[in-house]
Amino acid sequence: MHDSQITRRRFVLTAVAASTVAVAPASWLPENIARADGTDDAALTRLARLLFPHAGLADTVYADVMEILFTTFESDPAKAQLLDTAASALDAQVNGNWFDADEDSQISAIRNIEGEVFFAAILAGVRGIFYYHPGVWAHIDYPGSSKEHGGYKHRGFNDIGWLPEGE
Amino acid sequence: MAKQYALDDASVVVVIGSGAGGGTVANELAQKGIDVVCLEAGSRLTLADVENNPPAMDAKMGWYDKRIGAFLWVCKTVGGTTMRWSGISPRLQEHEFRVLTSYGQIDAGTSLIDWPVTLEELAPYYDRAESKMGVSGTHGIPPSEESNNYKVFKAGALRAGYKQVTSERLAINPVARDGRPGCQQISFCHSGCAIGAKWSTLYTEIPKAERTGHFELRANSMAVRIEHDKTGKVTGVIYRDQGGELHEQKARAVCIAGNVVETARILLNSESALFPQGLANSSGQVGRNYMRHTFGSAIAVMPKPVNLHRGARQTGVLFDEQHHDPSRGFAGGYQLQAIGLNPHSISNSIGDWGTGHTEFMQNYTKLAALFITGEDPPEADNRISLHPTEKDANDLPVPVIEYRNHANTDAMRDHAIAASRRIYESLGATHFWGGDAPVGCHNMGVARMSADPKDGVTNRWGQAHDVPNVFVSDGSVFSSSGAGNPTLTIVALAIRQADHIAERMKRKML
Numbered sequence: 001m002h003d004s005q006i007t008r009r010r011f012v013l014t015a016v017a018a019s020t021v022a023v024a025p026a027s028w029l030p031e032n033i034a035r036a037d038g039t040d041d042a043a044l045t046r047l048a049r050l051l052f053p054h055a056g057l058a059d060t061v062y063a064d065v066m067e068i069l070f071t072t073f074e075s076d077p078a079k080a081q082l083l084d085t086a087a088s089a090l091d092a093q094v095n096g097n098w099f100d101a102d103e104d105s106q107i108s109a110i111r112n113i114e115g116e117v118f119f120a121a122i123l124a125g126v127r128g129i130f131y132y133h134p135g136v137w138a139h140i141d142y143p144g145s146s147k148e149h150g151g152y153k154h155r156g157f158n159d160i161g162w163l164p165e166g167e
Numbered sequence: 168m169a170k171q172y173a174l175d176d177a178s179v180v181v182v183i184g185s186g187a188g189g190g191t192v193a194n195e196l197a198q199k200g201i202d203v204v205c206l207e208a209g210s211r212l213t214l215a216d217v218e219n220n221p222p223a224m225d226a227k228m229g230w231y232d233k234r235i236g237a238f239l240w241v242c243k244t245v246g247g248t249t250m251r252w253s254g255i256s257p258r259l260q261e262h263e264f265r266v267l268t269s270y271g272q273i274d275a276g277t278s279l280i281d282w283p284v285t286l287e288e289l290a291p292y293y294d295r296a297e298s299k300m301g302v303s304g305t306h307g308i309p310p311s312e313e314s315n316n317y318k319v320f321k322a323g324a325l326r327a328g329y330k331q332v333t334s335e336r337l338a339i340n341p342v343a344r345d346g347r348p349g350c351q352q353i354s355f356c357h358s359g360c361a362i363g364a365k366w367s368t369l370y371t372e373i374p375k376a377e378r379t380g381h382f383e384l385r386a387n388s389m390a391v392r393i394e395h396d397k398t399g400k401v402t403g404v405i406y407r408d409q410g411g412e413l414h415e416q417k418a419r420a421v422c423i424a425g426n427v428v429e430t431a432r433i434l435l436n437s438e439s440a441l442f443p444q445g446l447a448n449s450s451g452q453v454g455r456n457y458m459r460h461t462f463g464s465a466i467a468v469m470p471k472p473v474n475l476h477r478g479a480r481q482t483g484v485l486f487d488e489q490h491h492d493p494s495r496g497f498a499g500g501y502q503l504q505a506i507g508l509n510p511h512s513i514s515n516s517i518g519d520w521g522t523g524h525t526e527f528m529q530n531y532t533k534l535a536a537l538f539i540t541g542e543d544p545p546e547a548d549n550r551i552s553l554h555p556t557e558k559d560a561n562d563l564p565v566p567v568i569e570y571r572n573h574a575n576t577d578a579m580r581d582h583a584i585a586a587s588r589r590i591y592e593s594l595g596a597t598h599f600w601g602g603d604a605p606v607g608c609h610n611m612g613v614a615r616m617s618a619d620p621k622d623g624v625t626n627r628w629g630q631a632h633d634v635p636n637v638f639v640s641d642g643s644v645f646s647s648s649g650a651g652n653p654t655l656t657i658v659a660l661a662i663r664q665a666d667h668i669a670e671r672m673k674r675k676m677l
């Protein structure tokens with residue numbers, strides 16, 4: 001039996017306000033992410049994969065998710081600085097360039113900042129885009145909208161066959 | 168067909184809100200020939216507007232006006248939160264009407280009172296509510312069909328020694344009834360039922376009321392303040408229309424059903440020289456004793472595929488743990504309910520990231536899941552108040568929502584999670600997660616009914632202790648939370664309240 005090491009989330013009693021503290025640009029967050037040309041960014045893709053590491057899921061999906069996130073944040077003044085803030089915080093955790101660190105160090109660095117308000121906003125943003133992404137749905141066999149197919153009334157809503165019978 | 172009333176027509180009952188409470192009380196009054204104007208802050212969707220797309224539907228129907236504090240997952244749309252609800256419709260149990268007598272006062276922070284209504288008194292109204300809503304397993308309606316996720320839940324529960332597991336008590340038509348079709352197992356109940364198989368006031372109570380010729384719905388009309396005369400009797404409701412213009416609809420009586428935040432806000436915002444603490448608030452209890460439920464989720468990876476996304480969202484209830492048994496280490500009880508969640512909801516429930524979290528997501532087709540809902544004791548300090556200076560886009564004071572789980576709630580959730588683990592492990596689950604689910608979809612208690620006017624805001628009819636022509640018609644009147652989903656009880660109380668209002672009018676007392 002495996003238990004995930006997840007702490008129970010508690011109610012947040014105060015409004016979540018985005019951190020607006022100015023930070024120096026992180027060493028690995030390249031200028032080119034700001035280009036609306038679909039350029040992949042290896043570090044952001046890496047971050048997304050460490051957050052939701054689905055074996056066999058293509059990097060292009062992670063890159064697409066982060067590009068959507070970046071574009072979304074860019075258009076919201078309250079969120080425009082969040083990725084910079086996170087990148088700098090991750091660099092500070094490894095005393096250098098987070099992207100160049102080994103995987104264990106990269107994960108530890110994320111764990112160490114996961115309680116920060118800016119990171120919670122990024123995680124919620126990535127989660128929202130990632131688990132509504134058609135590439136992710138295809139990977140985990142989630143088909144999405146069903147009303148145009150008449151729901152599951154005649155498409156297996158009760159087709160389970162492996163449960164114990166007559167106990 | 169739908170009627171139009173003049174703003175200065177003081178013979179109408181104004182109902183604020185068109186959800187489970189407001190939509191029901193409005194239709195029940197209109198059916199008796201009483202003229203009603205219903206003010207709804209949201210817009211009126213049709214079934215054609217319903218998409219199987221949760222973010223899009225949240226944008227169309229969610230209530231996202233500025234609020235500070237704990238989040239509530241409620242709707243601003245015609246039909247209110249009946250558009251989003253899961254349809255589970257259990258009755259409160261006998262001990263849940265007498266919580267102070269049954270449990271005692273839990274500690275110095277709790278404020279338990281008994282209901283000024285008994286189960287016996289409410290039973291005939293529960294009957295009428297179940298018939299109105301088409302609750303499965305009642306009134307000759309068959310049980311709901313058993314989905315894969317429910318079958319796993321039931322088989323595990325039976326193996327774990329539980330007995331009271333049922334696919335009844337769902338206000339989703341198993342078969343066509345009352346002009347609405349049977350469930351097609353579409354699975355997006357929380358985004359609005361695309362075919363109208365699930366009971367929602369949008370396409371039941373509201374059009375039925377319109378057909379009486381005694382009802383006008385004003386959508387996109389945000390009630391902001393209730394006016395009164397010098398004797399303290401309420402005379403009208405000021406509301407803001409879609410263009411931002413203010414109007415006053417005169418009224419003979421007012422029924423407030425805006426869900427807890429808006430119900431508390433309009434009472435508090437209607438303060439005056441005569442009512443300096445807000446309307447109907449001489450007790451100081453408006454906004455206090457805000458209850459949700461003990462909420463939680465359990466998610467398990469089963470040995471073989473379940474496909475929990477197929478079928479109605481919530482399809483069954485376990486009642487074995489709803490009784491009061493202090494030997495479990497907490498007061499009151501809880502229910503477990505099979506729930507099928509989409510990938511984002513599963514991920515968001517688990518809340519974490521990394522390999523542990525993603526193991527569940529990678530096995531999405533093998534997941535089984537359930538929802539925990541249990542009794543939440545009232546506390547005066549769990550409350551909704553108005554921000555002293557900050558205003559929202561409607562120029563209304565921003566509501567501040569303070570809510571903390573009580574230790575009783577945490578102990579209950581731990582017990583429920585352990586029970587859930589036994590259920591899924593009995594069938595060979597390989598991974599299990601259980602935790603809090605701070606969803607804020609069941610909201611109760613901020614204008615509670617009390618026998619003693621000092622303890623609450625409304626009497627046994629949901630009528631304000633201080634102001635006889637003001638009624639509260641939503642979950643705000645609950646004296647305690649009980650364990651189960653509140654909508655059926657809201658509807659039963661609204662039917663009963665409409666009978667009471669009609670009877671008072673006949674006797675010229677309103």
